[in-house]
Amino acid sequence: MQQDRIRWNAKYLDKAAPSAKPAEIVRQFCSLAPEGRALDIAAGTGKNALFLAEKGFTVDAVDISDVAMRKLSGRHPNAHPVCADLDTFDILREQYSLILNIRFLSRRLFPYIREGLVPGGILIFETYLEGHGEDYCHASCRDYLLRDNELLHSFLSLKIIFYQETRDPSRTDFCHIASLVGCKL
Numbered sequence: 001m002q003q004d005r006i007r008w009n010a011k012y013l014d015k016a017a018p019s020a021k022p023a024e025i026v027r028q029f030c031s032l033a034p035e036g037r038a039l040d041i042a043a044g045t046g047k048n049a050l051f052l053a054e055k056g057f058t059v060d061a062v063d064i065s066d067v068a069m070r071k072l073s074g075r076h077p078n079a080h081p082v083c084a085d086l087d088t089f090d091i092l093r094e095q096y097s098l099i100l101n102i103r104f105l106s107r108r109l110f111p112y113i114r115e116g117l118v119p120g121g122i123l124i125f126e127t128y129l130e131g132h133g134e135d136y137c138h139a140s141c142r143d144y145l146l147r148d149n150e151l152l153h154s155f156l157s158l159k160i161i162f163y164q165e166t167r168d169p170s171r172t173d174f175c176h177i178a179s180l181v182g183c184k185l
C-alpha cells in the first residue's frame with residue numbers, strides 16, 4: 001500500500017546505517033534449515049537477510065520501502081532486495097529452505113508461507129501480540145497484532161519446534177511477542 005511505503009520510507013530515511021544484529025530467534029534457529037534459498041518477509045534494511053547471506057543462504061529480501069531496499073542493495077552478493085507490496089506479493093510453491101517473518105503481520109500470506117517452504121524447510125516467525133489490560137492496543141493497529149495462540153494455530157500443519165508468547169518488560173508498547181519455529185513435513 002502506497003501509504004505504508006511513504007510511512008516506512010520516512011522512518012528509514014531517518015536511520016543511518018542499519019543495525020548489524022540479527023534477531024535472536026534467527027541466530028538461534030536458522031541452522032535447522034537445509035541449505036538453499038531463504039525468503040525474508042518485510043526485511044527492512046536487511047539485518048536478518050544479511051546474516052543469512054553470510055551463513056550461505058541465497059536470500060530474497062522483500063519490503064515495500066524502496067529506501068530500505070536501496071540500503072540493502074550491494075551489501076552482499078547473495079542478499080537480493082525485492083521492492084514489493086506484500087499485500088499483493090505471491091510466494092511461489094516449494095521455493096524456500098527458510099522463511100523469516102520478523103515484526104510484520106499479513107494473515108493473507110499464511111497459506112503462501114506454508115506452501116513456499118520445501119519439505120524439511122524451516123519457518124521462523126516472530127511478531128507482536130495484542131496485549132491485555134493496560135497493554136491493550138487501540139483499535140487502529142489491531143489488524144497488525146496476533147491474538148493469543150493465533151500463530152501456533154495458524155501453522156499447526158508444520159512440525160512445531162519452538163513456540164512461546166512472552167512480554168518484554170523493557171517496552172511500554174508492543175511489548176507482547178509471539179515466536180514460532182516450525183518445520184514443513
Ligand SMILES: C[S@@+](CC[C@H](N)C(=O)[O-])C[C@H]1O[C@@H](n2cnc3c(N)ncnc32)[C@H](O)[C@@H]1O
Nearest residue numbers: 001004008042043044063064065085086102103
Ligand atoms: C517493524 S519493520 C520490521 C523489519 C525487519 N523484519 C526487522 O525485523 O528489522 C516492518 C517492515 O514491514 C515493511 N512493510 C510494511 N508494510 C508492507 C507491505 N505492505 N509490503 C511490504 N513490506 C511492508 C516496512 O517497510 C518495514 O520494513
